[in-house]
Amino acid sequence: MREEPDIARVASLVGDPARANMLTALMDGGALTASELALEAGVTMPTASSHLAKLVEGGLLTLQRQGRHRYYALSGHHVxxxxxxxxxxxxxxxxxxxxxxxxxxxxxxxxxxxxxxxxxxxxxxxxxxxxxxxxxxxxxxxxxxxxxxxxxxxxxxxxxxxxxxxxxxxxxxxxxxxxxxxxxxxxxxxxxxxxxxxxxxxxxxxxxxxxxxxxxxxxxxxxxxx
Amino acid sequence: MREEPDIARVASLVGDPARANMLTALMDGGALTASELALEAGVTMPTASSHLAKLVEGGLLTLQRQGRHRYYALSGHHVxxxxxxxxxxxxxxxxxxxxxxxxxxxxxxxxxxxxxxxxxxxxxxxxxxxxxxxxxxxxxxxxxxxxxxxxxxxxxxxxxxxxxxxxxxxxxxxxxxxxxxxxxxxxxxxxxxxxxxxxxxxxxxxxxxxxxxxxxxxxxxxxxxx
DNA sequence: CGCATGGTTCGATCCTTATCGAAGCATTGA
DNA sequence: TCAATGCTTCGATAAGGATCGAACCATGCG
Structure with missing residues (x-):
């Protein structure tokens, strides 16, 4: 149908308050663990985990495992x-x-x-x-x-x-x-x-x-x- | 709580497919009527009307009445x-x-x-x-x-x-x-x-x-x- | 090994919201 | 005044998705 980039998909990822808080917390270019981001977003860990999975799947975040920690960061300048x-x-x-x-x-x-x-x-x-x-x-x-x-x-x-x-x-x-x-x-x-x-x-x-x-x-x- | 601009509010407005289609259709800077936008978004008029009300309320669109038509346009360059x-x-x-x-x-x-x-x-x-x-x-x-x-x-x-x-x-x-x-x-x-x-x-x-x-x-x- | 910590998965619940039909309001034109 | 057009409001439905507790996996530490 539409040839244009799917802006609704990206926007709706940012459109959830919890996810928006996470993204904002990562705006300094640093990487934070899942639990830190959960705290930042004001949600429990299962919820945070679900959101983070969506953000990675959606290409807005990158994931780096380090020991038993999982560090999330913005996937780039464009984000x-x-x-x-x-x-x-x-x-x-x-x-x-x-x-x-x-x-x-x-x-x-x-x-x-x-x-x-x-x-x-x-x-x-x-x-x-x-x-x-x-x-x-x-x-x-x-x-x-x-x-x-x-x-x-x-x-x-x-x-x-x-x-x-x-x-x-x-x-x-x-x-x-x-x-x-x-x-x-x-x-x-x-x-x-x-x-x-x-x-x-x-x-x-x-x-x-x-x-x-x-x-x-x-x-x-x-x-x-x- | 947070002093920062409420990006989730704006992003979630853009995050709905019907609304995203409407906004995209208005990207050329023109103004379209509610029914044209309904067509563009692929929804019925009541649905479109509801979406348009939200977009205006949210500050992304401006509304201009002309006779029995209602023309919607992007509220500015920033959008x-x-x-x-x-x-x-x-x-x-x-x-x-x-x-x-x-x-x-x-x-x-x-x-x-x-x-x-x-x-x-x-x-x-x-x-x-x-x-x-x-x-x-x-x-x-x-x-x-x-x-x-x-x-x-x-x-x-x-x-x-x-x-x-x-x-x-x-x-x-x-x-x-x-x-x-x-x-x-x-x-x-x-x-x-x-x-x-x-x-x-x-x-x-x-x-x-x-x-x-x-x-x-x-x-x-x-x-x-x- | 056993235990604690960090994280995910599952399932159930609940709330938001997109959706449309039908009815209602407003403007135009005859 | 009446009819037609453009649009909104209302009400009901349905679907999506955010949320959390509990159980489950994985890593590190003693």
């Missing part, structure tokens, strides 16, 4: 991207919250998306790198621009080893607030990692927010200006 | 974008189709997304405009670049009147094949309109595909090269 986009719509059409809580604000400012920086800072970084020709849009993808090699050398990020990986070096990822993008891919991950190593920022253990220290903010701003 | 992204995931994780039919190929090459050009040609156009500095990424959004005014003047597109509209002039929209973007917004719509007016291409009445004529293809390629 994280999709969840972000759905979040964006839910934000707009959802009930306007009276006032966004402090954690909400922090998430908007900077958060981890799979394995790279998202939120206002992520977008600002991406735009800055593009406008300074450190990155460049070419053909289909984001690429290293003319000023890129020098920039990343100075940061101590080795482009050679990164581009050897199987995953794409650069990718853009749509943000919550739909019309902005931020940098994903191996390079996006490496940038975030560098910032964390230098203690510019740390993760909020309670959420996906990335909390910048005052000094970290200054360093980050300097990075943006070049 | 179209979301559907494209979900399609992208469904494509990847879905059952590998034996061989894509001819219409499927046409859709991939060029199709209408809400009101602008998507697919390979849409992506190619977007990239070309960016690399030739006709468009530029700056701060948060896509903007007119240094070479833009002249380019659009020559095409007979009046940027002044377009930017007067309430909707953003430029936007990027994530494509099916997730890592590419194409141009949306008022300008994206105007570009597609221009090409249709000049008979470079026409819509396939059976699908969302855009069919280029041989001459249209050449003109389009010339447009890309500058």
């Amino acid at each position: 994280a991207s999709m969840l972000e986009t759905i979040s964006g719509v839910a934000e707009r059409v959802g009930p306007k919250r009276a006032r966004p809580g402090p954690r909400d604000t922090a998430m908007r400012e900077a958060r981890i998306c799979y394995d790279h920086l998202a939120g206002d800072r992520g977008v600002a970084l991406y735009d800055s790198l593009l406008s300074r020709r450190i990155l460049a849009l070419r053909d289909d993808t984001v690429e290293i621009g003319p000023k890129g090699q020098a920039f990343f050398d100075e940061l101590g990020i080795d482009l050679g080893s990164l581009s050897g990986q199987r995953r794409p070096l650069c990718r853009s990822c749509l943000d919550w607030s739909v019309r902005r993008s931020h940098l994903a891919g191996a390079l996006g991950a490496a940038l975030l990692e560098t910032m964390m190593e230098r203690k510019w920022a740390r993760r909020d253990p309670q959420s996906r927010a990335i909390l910048f220290s005052p000094a970290g903010k200054q360093n980050f701003e300097r990075l943006l200006r070049g | 179209a974008s979301m559907l494209e992204t979900i399609s992208g995931v469904a494509e990847r994780v879905g059952p590998k189709r034996a061989r894509p039919g001819p219409r499927d190929t046409a859709m991939r090459e060029a199709r209408i997304c809400y009101d602008h050009l998507a697919g390979d040609r849409g992506v190619a156009l977007y990239d070309s405009l960016l690399s030739r500095r006709i468009l530029a990424l700056r701060d948060d959004t896509v903007e007119i670049g240094p070479k833009g005014q002249a380019f659009f003047d020559e095409l007979g597109i009046d940027l002044g009147s377009l930017s007067g509209q309430r909707r953003p002039l430029c936007r990027s929209c994530l494509d099916w094949s997730v890592r590419r973007s194409h141009l949306a917004g008022a300008l994206g719509a105007a570009l597609l309109e221009t090409m249709m007016e000049r008979k470079w291409a026409r819509r396939d009445p059976q699908s969302r595909a855009i069919l280029f004529s041989p001459a249209g293809k050449q003109n389009f390629e010339r447009l890309l090269r500058g």
